[in-house]
Amino acid sequence: MVEITYRDALRDALRDAMAADDRVVVIGEEVGAYGGAYGVTKGLIEEFGPERLIDTPISEPGIVGTAVGAAMTGLRPVAELMYVDFLGLVMDQLANQAAKIRYMFGGQIGVPMVLRTQGGTGRSAGAQHSQSLEAWVMHTPGLRLAMPATAEDAYHLLRQALTLSDPVVFIEHKALYARKETADLTRAPAPWGKAxxxxxxxxxxxxxxxxxxxxxxxxxxxxxxxxxxxxxxxxxxxxxxxxxxxxxxxxxxxxxxxxxxxxxxxxxxxxxxxxxxxxxxxxxxxxxxxxxxxxxxxxxxxxxxxxxxxxxxxxxxxxxxxxxx
Amino acid sequence: MPINTPLLDFYRTMRRIRSFEEHVADLYVRGGTAGSMLHLSIGEEAAAAGVSAAMKPEDRFTTHHRGHGIFLARGAAPDRMMAEIAGKEVGYCRGKGGSMHIADMALGHLGANAIVGGGIPHVVGAGLSAKRLGTGAVAVAFFGDGAMQQGLLYESMNMAALWELPVVFVCVNNQYGMATRIDHATKVTAFDQRARAFGLAAAMVDGEDVEAVHAAASEIVDGARAGQPGYLAVTCYRFFGHGRMDKSPYRSPEEEAAGRKRDPIAFARARLIERGLSEAAALDAIDTAARAEMAATVDFATAATAPALASMFRDVFAVGEPEPESVRTRIARVLARS
The missing domain is CATH 3.40.50.920 (Rossmann fold)
Structure with missing residues (x-):
């Protein structure tokens, strides 16, 4: 059993997934040297280098589209969208591209990527940085959607998401990052998709x-x-x-x-x-x-x-x- | 006696901006502002003062999330700004917008924005309406160097040029998009080249020298009014972190010290004295007056009342339209019936 925050559990999941699979890369704004706007990727660049913790310009559709293409051609990208509100910018790449590629192309190829983002209220961040947009994702056939409430789930659901064959949107909650719990991350997790x-x-x-x-x-x-x-x-x-x-x-x-x-x-x-x-x-x-x-x-x-x-x-x-x- | 010159006006505007930012930062640290986000424009005052002075009262503009200074330079009442940032009813947006979503249609401010590049295309629309309605107004988009990497900017530039709209794009290049230095975000930092490629008139100017900013902006804004849309990059330095709590661990103290030497207020002050247009005591008096003015805005905002809870349902749609029914009311109604 360990005392762990939601934030640290997410970082552990990324670290373990990256250690286990060379194809996993993280791509997004401030994910490398800065360690993520909410600190989730802090320190990972020291372990895995800038080739796998890829800092991007502020170009959200480009980030998600790049992840789509990389996922189709042999990588397992984790794209980070700093705020779920920026779905407004990337919805084409997510809903018209990532979600439909397997189906439109007759099952030839999937898009095994994870889009990590965070949403919700609690920090008085205003109308464009506080939304809960999961319905947009849930309403789009072809997308998987995980929304962990606990550190233990944050860890396991992210690890599981990184084994799936289809695009997963992984929405964290900004008010949970600092939440601490006693968790046993070595215990066999509940299956993906089970309440x-x-x-x-x-x-x-x-x-x-x-x-x-x-x-x-x-x-x-x-x-x-x-x-x-x-x-x-x-x-x-x-x-x-x-x-x-x-x-x-x-x-x-x-x-x-x-x-x-x-x-x-x-x-x-x-x-x-x-x-x-x-x-x-x-x-x-x-x-x-x-x-x-x-x-x-x-x-x-x-x-x-x-x-x-x-x-x-x-x-x-x-x-x-x-x-x- | 100080001689009334544009430079003295610029100095006063820039000092008021900096003083506002210092006071709002202090209020933020004391927990007196609404929200976790506060982005200061200290170091960027010449862009705000110089470009604003090149605009006419009827001109429209949008800003990015770091737009306090621009709005002040365009004539905002600092007490209502402070109240908005504190989330109070008397604020410009009734406490609904805050620092990143402040706006005032009466002053032509079509809105600050928390989406990088989000407000840029709105000036293309404002230019379109100005042209169609024959108002003679120019529309100016202010944004940071971070937005130079957003695709929407290029769609906007292309349409403004294609349709020969009275539109100006102003990039306040403070060298950083959040924690990423501009040369880590793009290969080519000669941004004026990009604008020219779309057929815009374009210039880059040193943001330490407010007179140079004003001169360059005047040429671009006047050109836009005559049907040649333009672009201006104002090169400056973001003195502090991305947000108030960001201590900028990603840049060296040496770089920061050098950057902060590029101070448009100190530059203007030295020039005023050197040219004999003013003297230290007179400029100190301007500084003192600015501090007193901004301190009073903090008192005003602190004393102001929070919006009533029911006001959250107001302004989702136009006045006269039904407001959304609250979740609590609906539940009570449904359970009373069944």
């Missing part, structure tokens, strides 16, 4: 991922004090989506909340709610409730920013309402 029940419960199920897992767990603790026993499922990957684990839970509890930091409308929580409603209709005591980010750009004012995404209080309030009827 984990973080807290078992009888009365209701919260289905979530990334930072909202911790919001859900804290809410579940407070709800326990009120006599409500709530289950928390961490999806870990959104594509593939482990709906079986969700169905089993909701069929048992009869109540479901889909919790996401991203905007409510047409978001991940909406997809989860639709799936649960279809699959668990006969077992549901209540409508599936979405708790998600407000349908607004993220404001810079810290008070407004905090108010624009789900809080522990809102989760407690919602579950209390559901469970007190």
């Amino acid at each position: 984990i029940v973080r807290r078992p419960g009888r009365d209701a199920t919260i289905v979530t991922y990334s930072r909202m897992v911790h919001v859900a767990l804290e809410a579940a603790n407070r709800l326990a004090a009120l006599g409500h026993d709530v289950e928390v499922i961490d999806l870990r990957t959104l594509a593939p989506l482990d709906i079986e684990t969700v169905i089993a839970s909701v069929n048992r509890t009869g109540r479901a909340v889909a919790l996401s930091e991203g905007p409510l409308t047409a978001g991940v929580a909406a997809e989860l709610a639709a799936r649960i409603s279809e699959e668990c209709f006969d077992y549901l005591e209540d409508p599936v409730i979405r708790i998600a980010g407000e349908d607004i750009p993220i404001p810079v004012s810290p008070e407004l920013e905090a108010g624009s995404v789900p809080s522990v209080e809102l989760v407690v309030e919602t579950l209390t309402r559901m469970l007190s009827r």
